[in-house]
Amino acid sequence: MRWSEAIGLRPESVDGDAIQINWKLYELDGRFYKGRPKDGSIRPADLPPFLAQLIAAHLASTSDLRCTCQATEEPWCKGGEYVFLGPSRGHFRRSNYSERFFRPAADGWYPARTGNHRPRPAVPVLVKDCETFPGQPVPPWPAAAPGQEFTPPTGRGFPRYVSDQHTGRCPVCGRAWPRRLNGRLTSHMDGKVRCPGTGQAPSPDVTLASWLPLLRNLTPHGLRHGHLTWMDEDGIPEVLKTERMGHEIPGMHGVYGHVSPAMRADLKAALQERWEGSVWERAQLSSRSIVPALDAELAAQRLGR
Secondary structure (H helix, E strand, C coil): HHHHHHHHHHHHHHCCCCCCCCEEEECCCCCCEEEEEHHHHHHEEEEHHHHHHHHHHHHHHCCCCECCCCCCCCCECCEEEEEEEECCCCCHHHHHHHHEEEEEHHCCCCCEEEECCCCEEEECEEECCCCCCCCCEEEECCCCCCCCCCCCCCCCCCCCCCCCCCECCCHHHEEEECCCCCCCCCEECCEEEEECCCCCCCCCCCCCCCCCCCCCCCHHHHHHHHHHHHHHCCCCHHHHHHHHHCCCCHHHHHHHCCCHHHHHHHHHHHHHHHHHHHHHHHHCCCCCCHHHHHHHHHHHHCCCC
């Protein structure tokens, strides 16, 4: 799916092992309008078993699928139910999603911010709890300079992961606090109540690691290129590939060629085999994940299913 088609997917368009791509949501001037897919490419898309199960579980576990849009005129989104929404039920914005999720995963770095609104140089993705691969992301530090000794940053706006003679991390609330003369933590509050970690010895320093890139310069649209390459490798007929991608076959072959149930079955089987192989390879790196959906898949690997 194209980005606009993914964020415009409606729950009623999901039907078991297939979805119907009827609409897109296009972002313009901070708002979203509803329109037909590019070049009128309304089409079905077959789902392999793993993906049908993941989408069904997502829909079953999400209590409110209605977006927060309140436009009153066409074609702007007036509010409706969508399969994929942000944490506050707003639509994902391409730039925000890229900066917060896609670019850090693909590149291993948060991209630089420019302009007057909180400018920031590019910084690496830092993680803790590294025994659960790939670790739990934490607020980043500035990057180290090659050939120069790295000094952990201090001051307002920088998270403290390393203790010193003046400050230490509370073992209860996890925040950095001044030490008393005997090395223990001073009295402090956790919200509106006194933290039970007051007076205790600081916790050990956090063990940090940084992410390696998955595939530098990858974009969401680049995933469509990769998907088409997979189908080429798996020998999927041209008529089904073009339907799935929302393209057209020129000439008479586009008139006389038709998609058969056997073609769809072969496509779903090929994608399912790729998924199962990738989960097996992922399990060789680590048998656990901080991502609940992936951890459930890895659990099946651990049980030998």
